[in-house]
Amino acid sequence: MKIAVVGTGYVGLVTGTCFAEVGIDVTCIDIDQRKIDNLCQGVLPIYEPGLEEMVTRNVDKGRLHFSTELAGAVQDCDVAFIAVGTPPGEDGSADLQYVLAVARGIGEHLSSYSVIVTKSTVPVGTAAKVRAEIEKALAKRGESIEFDVASNPEFLKEGAAIDDFLKPDRIVVGVSSERAEEVMTKLYKPFLLNGHPIIFMDIPSAEMTKYAANAMLATKISFMNDVANLCEIMGADVNMVRRGIGSDARIGTKFIYPGIGYGGSCFPKDVKALIRTAHENGYDMQVLRAVESVNDDQKSVLFNKVSKHFSGKLKGLKIALWGLSFKPKTDDMREAPSLVIIEKLLVAGCTVSAYDPVAMKEAEHLLGSSIAYAKDEFDALIDADALLVVTEWPEFRVPNFAVVSRLMKQKVIFDGRNIYDARELKELGFAYHCIGIQTTHPEPAFAAKARL
Incomplete structure (x- = not known):
């Protein structure tokens, strides 16, 4: 089979690469020439464990291609995925301008029957709008080419996207014809051999499912x-x-x-x-x-705990942050709690020194020189008045607390992910605050037994 994936963001790149991994010929399209040039050289725009190696392997095998030319990719392809962004508008609604622009482009270049699949997360009714845009473009060309539109929402967890795609809990596909169902069954056959279910339904239900x-x-x-x-x-x-x-x-x-x-x-x-x-x-x-x-x-809870601990006197304090991405195993900082926390700390007059294993470049892009970027987690702690654990990266789970204690000016930890043991840290002389436990009050005598 030959497929096209329009959009090389998180969803599009993972989708295209994983299809190539099972032997399908894939062309990933993007309008950003620099991004395409980087991808051709093995430089990815996102961090996802295992993805870089998989991209390189499939490019070398000749199964995965990157281009800015939609026309060549869409002509004679069996399936074309639309995997561009749907950012929220000011009113919270999904912005479909990029999805519909791709649909028009597909209509301008479609040469034979194909299934056009919305992979982007889109509101109910989007498939009908995609169909209308393609039909309008075909009519403008004076062409009458058969096609189907389908909905195939993604259920990828950042940090585990490859496993989620190759070993899915389920594959949801919304179709409106038997022909489209046959094409999508053939496309996903390699993923069904191990018993992973494919669930066919009507298109509005598939759109709503996501x-x-x-x-x-x-x-x-x-x-x-x-x-x-x-x-x-x-x-x-x-x-x-x-x-x-x-x-x-x-x-x-x-x-x-x-x-x-x-x-x-x-x-x-x-x-x-x-x-x-x-x-x-x-x-x-x-x-x-x-x-x-x-x-x-x-997202303000951790800052509120900091303010309460220091009686609101935060000006001049140095605060260390461990973790910037919204979750481990990704560099994604969109809507990350760290951004809210940092903004509040800076407004309160604190200086911030932060470290994240993979999100430092993204943080610099978003925050500029407003904070200090540490070379590692311990560098962030030097002369810090408090440590805030914001993202539960594995390397933060069992730190050398003797080193932590020695580096910090004040032994205060605010654990936003509840990864440490309150009793252990208190015994080490730390003031410790976490989520959902009265850490400032003595534990009941039976608490240790309750942990068993």
């Missing part, structure tokens, strides 16, 4: 953060609560870890878009509005 999935996961996160805040007030231990409810199979253990809010390219954007879609159709998504509100507030 938003509903992300909204549910965002809801679990905000719910647990709300519970964590109440636990802290009431003297309960959110870690115990999490274990207690996570053992219920109806709830499960995933996405119920308390923290400082979700970020990234999907959850914030998709929650906003679903709220907006409902509003435009006369319905109020009350639960999701609360989810969004809780998440916005949660």
Whole structure:
């Protein structure tokens, strides 16, 4: 098969590369000539574990190609994926201008039957708009070429995207014809050999499935953060609560870890878009509005703890940050809690020294010279009045606390991801604050037994 993937961002690049990995001829298209030149040289625009090696391997094998020429890629291709960005507009709705521009371009160059697939996260009804744009372009050419439009939402976790694509929990495809279903079944056959299910449905349901999935996961996160805040007030231990409810199979253990809010390219954007879609159709998504509100507030929780600990006297303090990306194993800082925390610290008169294993370049792009960029996690701690753990990178989990203690001016740690043991740090002489536990109060005598 021959496929085209328009857009070489996170979704498009992972999609194209993984299809090439199973032997399909793939051309990835982007209008950014510099990005394409870099990709041809093995320089990727994103960080994703294992992706660089896979890109290089498939380019060398002649299965993966990069180009700015849409015409050559679309002509005679079996499937064309639209995988460009759908950024939120000022009102929270998804901006479809790039998706529809690609659809017009495909209509201008389509030469034979093809399935045009929206891979971008798009609102219900987008496939119909894509079809209309292609038909309009074909009519302008005076051509009558058969094509189908399908919806194939992605469910990739940043940091584990390759495994998610090659070993999917499920593949969701929205189609409106048997012919399109046959083409998509053939395309995904290599991924079905190990029993991974493909679920065919109507196109509007497929479009809704993506938003509903992300909204549910965002809801679990905000719910647990709300519970964590109440636990802290009431003297309960959110870690115990999490274990207690996570053992219920109806709830499960995933996405119920308390923290400082979700970020990234999907959850914030998709929650906003679903709220907006409902509003435009006369319905109020009350639960999701609360989810969004809780998440916005949660991003300030760590700063509020810092302010309380230092009695509001933050001017002149040096604060060390461990972690800048919104989650580990990615350099993505879109909607990252670190950005909110840093902004509040700077406004309060603090100086900030930060370290992240892979997001330093992205941070410099976003923050410029407003903060200091450390060469490693320990460099960030030199003469710091407090350490804020913002992203739970593996290398932060078991640091040498003797070195931490020696480097810092004041032994104060604010753990936004609950990765340390409060009792251990107190014994080492640290003032320790985390999420959902009254760390300033003595633990009950039975607490150690409860951990077993």
